[in-house]
Amino acid sequence: MLNLAGAPEKSYKNPLSRRAFGVCLVFTLILCFIMGTIGYIVFQRSMMKQYEMNLSDIIELTCERIDPDDIEKCFETNERSEKFEELSTFMNQIRESYALDHIALTRPIKEGDSYDVIQIMSGLTEMEKQGGGTIDAPIPYLGDRIGFVFPPEMLPGIYQEFMYSDKISFITTKTDYGNTYRGAVTVRKNNGEPVGLLTAGLSLEFIENTETQYLQIVLIATILLGVVFISFMLLWLRARVIKPLSRIENAASDFESRSRNQKNPDVLVMDLPPLHTGDELESLSEALNSMSVSMKNYVKDLMKSAQTVDNLRQDLVVTKKQAMQFSELAIKDALTGIRNKAGYDKEVEKIAKEFEEGKTRFGIVMIDLNYLKKINDEYGHEKGNIAIQNLCRLVCTIFAHSPVFRIGGDEFVAVLRNNDYDHIDDLIDEFNDTIASTGNDINLEPWERTSAAIGYALYTEGLDLSIDDVFRRADEAMYERKKEMKAARE
Template sequence: MAAYKRPIHRSLVLGSAVFIAFMCFLLSIQAYLTYSRSMYERYDDKLDDILNYVTKQVDLDDLYDCVIKGERSEKYNQFQELLNGMVDEFELFYLYSVFVRDKLMINICSATSAEERAKGEEDMPLLDSSDAYPEDELKKFSAAIAKDEISYFEENSEWGYAYTACKPLQNSTGVHFGILCADISINELHKTVHDYVLYNVILSLGLGLLFGLILIVWLRHNVTGPILALEKSARRFAEKSRNKKKDPKDLVFDAPDINTHNEVESLSIAIAQMSKDMKTYVEDILEAEETVKTAQEEAANMTMLAYKDSLTHVGSKIAYDNAARILEKDVTEKLVTEYGIAMIDLNNLKVINDSYGHANGNTYIAGACHIVCTIFRHSPVFRVGGDEFIVILKNSDYENRKELVETTRNKFQETENDYSREPWERFSVAIGIAEYKPGDTVDAVGKRADEAMYQNKLMMKKART
């Protein structure tokens, strides 16, 4: 069996594996985002309730006075006790109120947990300052103080990951003098999210592998297996058909036994039928070979009829090619020493065809050709294209070539400007001539004539504009 760079079975397996991996990746991201968002929303609700409850219990004007005077009041002490109790009751990481000044974190009131008090720790003094906070963290707290809503951010400290909610403290006059912050540990949240995502990845991977296995087995039975069998039979058929000594009886496709009831089975039947049709076709070709040879001979004879253009009755392109070969030979044998070629191209033929129909376009071609033949009556005229004519100038026409060209231009200018005529009778041509020079080929002379005609056409266009 031939070795392929990309066997279809391997491509399907790799494609399935990539698809499964991609789906697992997407599902993992979706699971992480959805579950973590849900968990953070729960923490937001919990911290919002705590901060709103605390701010409702405290006299913010009294607390503002304590900050300004640097002295604790009775209400401040009650606020301290409230924070100490709530930090244990709600299992908070930390519960505190602060403000920022001169790149320092200034304490207003910070909770002390029961565990800390058992170790002999005391409540942090009012207006106690700390320069241990980095500048970017101080900016976050300063921004939170200026807001009118609760801010949230996540921190990674020496005690672990913490999620912080900050509510601005505002007295009755609208002064923002600090923030109330509640920290909660999210180490468990990260672990829960990671475990949940891992579970989803394993589940997705397992389901994907199961799906991929079922898909590959199904494809092997219904697609790739039958295709491989069909490809093997097709290669055997191709080897037999390449035999130089072909025998139509050998052109038989050995169709494999395929019962998939799908497009592969239909393809196998179609190839088998195609091989039968090919066999019949080859047999017909062999039988018709002699007939074809006869037809080719007849076609060669009919080519002679193509020497005359059916519309204008002047020489055709084939006739010109033959005349050019003869002329080339006569020049080589010194039988002809001088001649010229006039290249004539009809103007406006496409406009006539598009505007007035091809019948009038034919009238335009025939009329223009008649004028050319009348002027160059001693030279052969050939129609070599739809709107192109060539005249081989010899003898008296060659001697009077400049006068004949001028006559041609004047005559066609007269017909073009005669507005009493029908549009398809106002003939217009561009003409260019070239003379034979020693060493020239007929083709070289024709090219110079064509270039001269093209220059004449450009001049005519410029004259019209």
């Protein structure tokens, strides 16, 4: 099968049209469900509100015909008065006229811990008067106990409603006739004493049947709307999205196959068919065309710059060598030619790595030049520099197998390595003997009589936790030697 560009049409594992269909279907179902649910709730509440208004009118109209004192007397004597008969006839008419499930006046009672309901009167249909009806049960009359027709758990609530309620209350109940929406109000004397509980109920069968019809209509409407909406959306997506995207994809695939292993940048142009959708897809097509042109120009520039890059690489090699030379100069002391404090810090980093690897065979030697300030003050800094250089030569000569650093104006450090580590005591003695001999040579100038204090420390496991601990002990040993030399001169 060929597409519009004449290329074989691809098959996709999860095509866009299928996903669009799924999204539209889910959206339609959710939308119809929400609209149906809202409509159902609004319809049900509206119908129940209308039922409440009808029952309220019926109960209020009936209450206007009731003489509480006459009802009380009839209840106590169990005899029907003329007003009683008139009220009974009226309730029969109300029952017939409004198609009520029931309308009755009863008297809930409490006897000890038990509850019951006594019949006063109820409205009857013509069929019920003639002995017919929907249920096979005797018609209750004045004074009959009818509590057995109610669930036992309802009787306490009916009694509480009778005794303490002043307003019409509504409740949905399940009776032998089916589900009923019941309204009830307590009939009271002028002094507030309750006489009876007037109840009237309307069958919910009409609402339930209407709700069923409504749900059927909503279901049919959902199916129709879904079919129309999904069909429209798929046609629109195919024309406005899927076909333009297929054209862009085919052009991109062709561009990829032509540019593979291509050395001629002039063929690196994407041949996109013109799109006139006026939306983001048209903008995407134009952007891809522009991108391919820019890519072609960019590749040309890269090829032209290849030689320049190679030259830069050569320059980089030269620069790297120069940088290494500058780095060496940065860690070299200008006066003595040995490494300075920065060089010592790098040596410490190296020792720290060896320390972590368990290589702990090293030591630190601290050397401090004496009288440097005095020489500078009395003979000038040039003579002081000579004294520093002389001490540097001495330290480098004695500790020939260890790196030596000048870490301060008059301070030197040697990191003991190799043979120097094994003969440290001999080297210390040699250093002190040389210092003593030079210091006592009267043929030398004062700045040539090198005087310095020396101290050292070897790494000791259990005593030293880091390189700093070894340095600190060497520094302390050097200062102890300085004190000894001062005490000897005094």
